[in-house]
Amino acid sequence: MNRLPSPEAVLFDLDGTLFQTETLLETVHRRVFDTLRSERLYLAETPPIDKLLGSLGMLLTDIWQRVMPDASPAAQERANVLLLQYELEELALGRGSLYPGVRETLDTLRARGIRLFIASNGLEAYVKGVPQVKGIAELFEGTYSAGEFGTASKVELVRRLLDTFGVRSAWMVGDRSSDVEAGKSNGLSVIGCDYAGFGREGELDGADAVIRTFPELLSLLPE
Structure with missing residues (x-):
């Protein structure tokens, strides 16, 4: 080299x-979509985690457009909040390497x-x-x-x-x-x-x- x-x-x-990142996101990804469904903001199936991992490096607004393009602006905004909340919670539990x-x-x-x-x-x-x-x-x-x-x-x-x-x-x-x-x-x-x-x-x-x-x-x- x-x-x-x-x-x-x-x-x-x-x-x-x-x-x-995947050592943290596997759990976070599932939690985000479980919560969105329970709050009736996004009722479709959970998108594959590979879609989220493949979008890393983009700005968050662009990530959600790619991961759940059919979601409402309210659902995408809520996903932002949940993503951060659950990432910090899982990090505090020692998840992620x-x-x-x-x-x-x-x-x-x-x-x-x-x-x-x-x-x-x-x-x-x-x-x-x-x-x-x-x-x-x-x-x-x-x-x-x-x-x-x-x-x-x-x-x-x-x-x-x-x-x-x-x-x-x-x-x-x-x-x-x-x-x-x-x-x-x-x-x-x-x-x-x-x-x-x-x-x-x-x-x-x-x-x-x-x-x-x-x-x-x-x-x-x-x-």
């Missing part, structure tokens, strides 16, 4: 990059003087809650979410983060095409994560490198 120029900072997506080697790899990057950030299209309480509960929050200088800043795209979110923290050279690390676009549009090197298993064909086209385990990230640093 070709090594890349050493970055001043590394920006990470959260779901499918640092956090094994980081990918193998995440903590150790982040520690090594920090030891090399590299600044670490999270940039995610998720809701603020979730994007800040996962690192907190999993014991890695203190490793990040900033945690930015579309939910907090109301950004219309990941390109905009990453630009805002770079400007705020005065970052000049960075890597963008993520598993979705939105991460590739956000990195490239902001002049960053992009590392695609090909281990989550719910990306589409060609999802990481345009990335400068693709890794198949999280610790492989270190092999891209100059010696």
Whole structure:
């Protein structure tokens, strides 16, 4: 694997990059649709969880359009509320895992003087809650979410983060095409994560490198 120029900072997506989202969402997904049915807001069958997993990385409004396009705006709005509520409840119960080697790899990057950030299209309480509960929050200088800043795209979110923290050279690390676009549009090197298993064909086209385990990230640093 070709090594890349050493970055001043590394920006990470959260779901499918640092956090094994399906380990949390299997339970959350079922609970959301059980509740929507009990409240008579959505009476169709529960959509396959793969539909939700395949939509991760999108903005929430776009996720529900894809997962339940036939639902009313009220049902989609309620699904937003329930998704966050149940994610936080399940996290507090200890559900959900980081990918193998995440903590150790982040520690090594920090030891090399590299600044670490999270940039995610998720809701603020979730994007800040996962690192907190999993014991890695203190490793990040900033945690930015579309939910907090109301950004219309990941390109905009990453630009805002770079400007705020005065970052000049960075890597963008993520598993979705939105991460590739956000990195490239902001002049960053992009590392695609090909281990989550719910990306589409060609999802990481345009990335400068693709890794198949999280610790492989270190092999891209100059010696």
